Amino acid sequence: MSTPVNPQARPPRITARQILGKWPVWVFPSVLVTLVSFGLALVYAGGIGNPVGSTHHLPIGLVDRDSGPLGGQLVHAIADAPDPQQRASWRILTPAQAQDSFDSGHIYGAISVPANFTASLTSIIAPASAVTSTRQPQVALLTNPGAGSLASSLATTIEQTALAAASKAVGADLERQLRATGATPTATQAMLLADPITSVTLPGHALATRTGLGLTAFYVALLAVMSGFLGANIISGGVDSALGYTPSELGPRRQVRTAVPISRLQTLIVKAVMSAVLSLVTATAVVLATAVVLRLAMPHLFLLWLFLFCASAVVGIGVQAVIAVFGGLGQVVSMFFFVALAIPSAGATIPLESVPGFYRFLGQFEPMRQIGGGVRAILYFDARADAGLARAWAMLALGLVIALVLGLGITHLYDRRGYQRIHPADRTPDGPESN
Numbered sequence: 001m002s003t004p005v006n007p008q009a010r011p012p013r014i015t016a017r018q019i020l021g022k023w024p025v026w027v028f029p030s031v032l033v034t035l036v037s038f039g040l041a042l043v044y045a046g047g048i049g050n051p052v053g054s055t056h057h058l059p060i061g062l063v064d065r066d067s068g069p070l071g072g073q074l075v076h077a078i079a080d081a082p083d084p085q086q087r088a089s090w091r092i093l094t095p096a097q098a099q100d101s102f103d104s105g106h107i108y109g110a111i112s113v114p115a116n117f118t119a120s121l122t123s124i125i126a127p128a129s130a131v132t133s134t135r136q137p138q139v140a141l142l143t144n145p146g147a148g149s150l151a152s153s154l155a156t157t158i159e160q161t162a163l164a165a166a167s168k169a170v171g172a173d174l175e176r177q178l179r180a181t182g183a184t185p186t187a188t189q190a191m192l193l194a195d196p197i198t199s200v201t202l203p204g205h206a207l208a209t210r211t212g213l214g215l216t217a218f219y220v221a222l223l224a225v226m227s228g229f230l231g232a233n234i235i236s237g238g239v240d241s242a243l244g245y246t247p248s249e250l251g252p253r254r255q256v257r258t259a260v261p262i263s264r265l266q267t268l269i270v271k272a273v274m275s276a277v278l279s280l281v282t283a284t285a286v287v288l289a290t291a292v293v294l295r296l297a298m299p300h301l302f303l304l305w306l307f308l309f310c311a312s313a314v315v316g317i318g319v320q321a322v323i324a325v326f327g328g329l330g331q332v333v334s335m336f337f338f339v340a341l342a343i344p345s346a347g348a349t350i351p352l353e354s355v356p357g358f359y360r361f362l363g364q365f366e367p368m369r370q371i372g373g374g375v376r377a378i379l380y381f382d383a384r385a386d387a388g389l390a391r392a393w394a395m396l397a398l399g400l401v402i403a404l405v406l407g408l409g410i411t412h413l414y415d416r417r418g419y420q421r422i423h424p425a426d427r428t429p430d431g432p433e434s435n
Contacts, residue, residue, distance in 0.1 A: 036332060040340055047344030051150065051354040052157075057089040058353045060155050061110030061142075063098045068118020074170065074197075075113060078162045088158050098142075102205035104387040105376065108147045108351065109155030110204055111163060112140040121170065124192050125178040125185075136196055139163060142204030145214040146380035151351040152214070156201060167197035207380060208297040216296055217376035218348030220286065224308045224375070225368055227282035228275070228315025229338050233331060235274045235316075236323050243267065245421055264411040264421065268324045272407070275316030283309035300383045307378060307392070311371045314400045318367070321407025342368030348376075370395035 019025055062079055064071040079090040093101060093110070101107040114120075120137035141159045143152040171193040178185055178193075185193060207214060241248040244259035262270075287305045291298040298304060315338055322337070323330035344355065345362035352363045363369040374392025381387035 032332070039336065043336075043340050044344060047355050047359050048350060051154065051350050054356055055085075055087045055154060055158075055354040057086060058151075058155055058158060058351070059089050059091060059101075059107045060158060061091050061093045061098045061101055061107045063093055063095055063110055063112040063142075065095060065115045066113050066117040067115050068122075070118040070121055070170075071113040074117070074166055075111075077169065078111065078166050081162065081165065088162070098204070102142070102144050103381060104384050105144065105147055105205075105381050106386075107155075107204075108144050108151045109159055110142040111159050112142055112204075114138060114140070121174060121196060124189060124196060125174050125183075127183070136192060136198050139197055139199045141199050141201045143201060144205050145203060145207050145211075146205055146376065147214065148218075148348060148351060149213045149215065150349060150354070154351070154354055160199065163197060163199055164195075167195050171196045205380075208299075210295060210297045211379070212296075214380065215349070216290075217379050218346065218372055220290060220304075220308070220379070221311075221346070221348070221368060221372040221375045222343070223286045223290075224283070224311040224371055225315050225338060225342065227286065228279065228312040229319055229334065231278055231282055231312070232271070232275050232316040232319035232323070232334075235271055235278065236320060239267065239271050239274065259421075263415045264324060264419070265408060265415055267421075268320060268407055268411050271320040271324075272317045272404075275320055276313040279309050279313035279316055282312050298379065300378050303383055304375070304378050307374055307389075310396055311367075311374070311392075314396050314403070315367055315371075317407075318399060318403040321403040324407050325410045338367060342366045345369055346372045348372045365395070367395075367399060370399075 062075045064075045066072065075092055079092055091101070091107060093107075095112075098107070098110050098112070102110070114137060117137045117139070120135055123135060141156055141163070143156055145152050174196065175185060175190075175193045178189070210216075212219070237246065240246045242257065243262060244257035248255045248257070283305055286308055287298070287301065290296045291301060319330075319334045319338060322334040326333050341362055344350070345352070345359040345366045346368040347355075347363055348368075352360045352369075370392045373388030374396075377384055377387035377389035377392070383389055
């Protein structure tokens with residue numbers, strides 16, 4: 001015969017109103033959410049506020065193909081023109097050097113002076129063509145869409161401004177030469193001399209179709225970073241649940257396992273190995289989705305897959321190290337380092353030369369910048385080492401070493417000092433068990 005349960009013996013049920021009425025419940029999440037939101041707003045908005053005003057030392061080439069002397073004079077006049085804001089870093093290059101710089105992503109654009117530049121200019125003031133000649137030299141403004149659509153656009157804008165000023169100066173000089181002969185410019189000559197140089201925009205390094213105007217590299221790199229970051233958080237929660245440190249909940253079902261007596265160091269090793277192994281899966285999934293399903297232009301496919309695997313693995317191991325060091329707060333810390341600060345300093349949507357100095361500093365070591373540079377080199381620049389791929393491999397190796405040294409070293413220190421994750425009385429020699 002069952003014994004009736006005394007309702008008064010049951011613990012009183014706590015209502016949501018009672019919990020929400022206690023101010024300590026609100027303090028930590030309120031402060032943390034406010035700080036995170038404020039920080040994210042500053043980080044993201046701070047990098048995109050004024051790309052034109054923030055532009056400094058944008059690499060642009062100057063190429064003289066002219067068979068006469070005026071082409072060289074134009075090139076040096078543009079390079080030596082006053083630039084108080086130092087928006088451009090002019091590089092005088094031979095045609096071969098310019099093409100190599102385009103093919104390695106080292107310049108974002110170039111002004112190319114044609115071979116008939118001097119002949120076309122002097123024909124404007126020649127007596128035989130004083131009335132009938134309307135031919136003007138056409139300078140090519142070369143773009144590099146592989147450097148990013150905005151980088152190429154900013155370079156073109158700077159080129160147009162510089163060329164317009166140089167054109168007026170050249171026209172004024174030609175008019176002085178004409179008047180020095182005692183001749184007066186005709187109406188046609190005056191019109192041509194007011195702005196004698198025209199331009200046409202052409203690609204200096206063309207991209208294949210289905211490259212997203214030079215943005216596919218950014219999104220593929222972002223997929224690698226997010227796969228490593230999200231995968232690490234999923235693995236960390238799953239391992240902690242399997243080891244009995246956190247409950248496992250699926251809908252209304254809740255399972256608590258017996259805590260396993262494992263050190264922090266060994267736990268980190270488990271999580272790091274799982275992040276590395278599962279990066280094989282995530283890299284394969286990214287390549288299948290982008291190259292096979294969406295049919296994006298993906299040259300050097302095996303190299304791309306290998307690079308994405310290594311990049312995702314390094315990010316995942318880095319996140320595991322941060323979580324092991326900071327505990328629950330590690331998710332927020334890793335989110336800021338690997339995602340929030342990484343995107344505006346990646347130099348993908350906005351070039352690093354056009355963001356504030358703080359983001360240019362971050363771009364020297366932020367993982368997203370290094371991974372994006374490697375993916376860009378593989379997809380757009382024929383996997384050239386000097387296009388950013390060599391630096392990307394080196395920075396991934398350095399990042400892996402730093403993550404392992406810090407993660408393993410600090411967790412070993414925690415273990416030596418007795419900072420156990422479970423109370424000694426709760427230890428059991430058995431493995432994970434369901435309660």
